[in-house]
Amino acid sequence: MKLPRILARPIAAAPPHPSVQLVSDLAARLEASARRRLGRGLALRHIGTGGCDGCALELIAARSLVHELDSLGLRFVDSPRHADALLVSGPVTRNMREALEQARAAMPEPGFVVALGDCAMDGGVFKGSYAVEGGVEAVMPPDLRIPGCPPNPRQVLEGLLALMEAQA
């Protein structure tokens, strides 16, 4: 098992976190799952549909924590046309509904939709506002829900892993 590069190179004394064990466990599972998928990874496109951006920040943290997501089969792409899964965070605002629908339509089938965080699950604290549709569900059925406000990097990674394992 390959330890993520960032953790293998301490820049000072060991930080109080992140749990090296946890991250390397996840990395190992990712690696195994990627292998099961015959080397074909999962291409992810994040779409912020109007949340406070906390979920996106934790997604960025997850990405930098496990720096080698790429080589483990999880990579981020810019176009929904190249994505296997959309990671949607934030309530779906009325002003973002159309863009989300277009992205979903552009993603090749089968195509997975992940509701990342409480807002994407059901609108979160913004539920009922004139300006939001609700969660992702109000627009399209999500395949996976990752709760939290925001979900922490561990929860994000575990969710992505579940998605990979489910379709391995």
Place this chain on the structure above:
Amino acid sequence: MTATEWLTAPQWEALAADAELPLLALWGEPGIVRAAFQDGDALRLVALLAEDGQYPSLSRARPSAALFERAAHDLWALEPVGTPDGRPWLDHGNWPVLNPLSGRPVRHATPPSLPEFLPAEGEALHRLPMGPILPGIGEPGYLHLSVAGETIVRLEARLGYAHKGTLGLMPGKSPRAAARFPARMQAEATVAHSLAFALAAERATGAEVPPRAIALRAVMAEIERIAVHLRVWQQVLELAGPSPLADQAGLARETLLAASQIAFGHRLLMDRVMPGGVALDLEERGLSILRDALLLLAQDLPRLGRATLRHGPLMEALAGLGTIRHDQARAYATGGPTARASAVMTDARMLGDTPYVELDLEIPLQADGDAAARLEQRIAETVESRRLLATMLDALPDGPVSVSLPQRAGEGAALVEAAHGPCLAWLALDDGGLIRAAMARDPGWGLWPLLEAAAPGTTTERLPLLMAGLGLTMSGMDL
């Protein structure tokens, strides 16, 4: 109580042209237009009765009012008479009602409008639309670029995609119950917005917050500042620097977020600052974890800072990129590291009654106003905030960490320096102590117009680097 001056229309118009008073925000209530100006070290709040929903536009004399006037029209049906720009801003034609906060919203019958953009003059221009889903992991926004070859001739941003109607969710709730909304205006300013809101509520009700709570709030504000600066630093390095340095910035941020989880129970410190104090006390274990994290940063930050600023190709890419003039940063009340990198000495932490007065806060300043100066400024602020934090943790007062707010009518406002610039909160409470109306001004209002000013002349290839260093966010400004 924070006093609002009620103005006559001529007095209102006289303020419009006063360059000594940068506009922080303009907003409304049904039939009332309100504005906040930065008056030296003080906050000046004014209001005007808008007869028939009309008021004299400030944006004729003061371009910094333009976006606020467009937003106030969409939300409160307040019409700026004489405005040079009557286009909608937050309303993209998708809401079920028009003017949702006007007190008498009507059903929205018109089909969604396509965004209109100002024409760019010149030959051989072509248009390059981007968004609302932008490259990378982040928030929605629409950029309308006019380019000649690779060079940007004009950039116009259209935001509002993250408009959640937050101001409409707050009325009728107690400040405590409504605190989750300012906490979710913008994740990179969750502490700052929460703190501004809490201070406004405390000023409105005359609540006295215990010293330990005041100190813990300042601790959280500085943790947020360092964590956000490190995120921007990491992103700039990812775009144009060596990736091992980017990893180190990311790891330093992670150190702080993980320590925050243990010390305060939330990595981003959301919902920790509450009206009346803080949500929970800092225990011994949390304190020692925070101290450890700061020791690590004390070793790493100066080293990382030197390695960054000495990296030739990186600094070359940043030098001269997106230069912002002193007068531009001042006129838009931009504040934050962006204004200070253009030699504007402003920082809401220096305002009278903050816990920083006794800490000999050293505010660095740069002169060049380009992306290199902005990165250098963020690095210097990160180092200074770490020093402040260590000092504060050594001198935490004992005692309770919250009081309950008296239930009474009042009005309050507060300005707090977030990592990207000033956050303003204003609220009015009814006789039962419930919110009648509220406003939150995010640093984004002072940053997006400067992107539009600074982008022309830059290549499309450098645009992401310019944007990363400015710390542009959408949600807070989109309300």
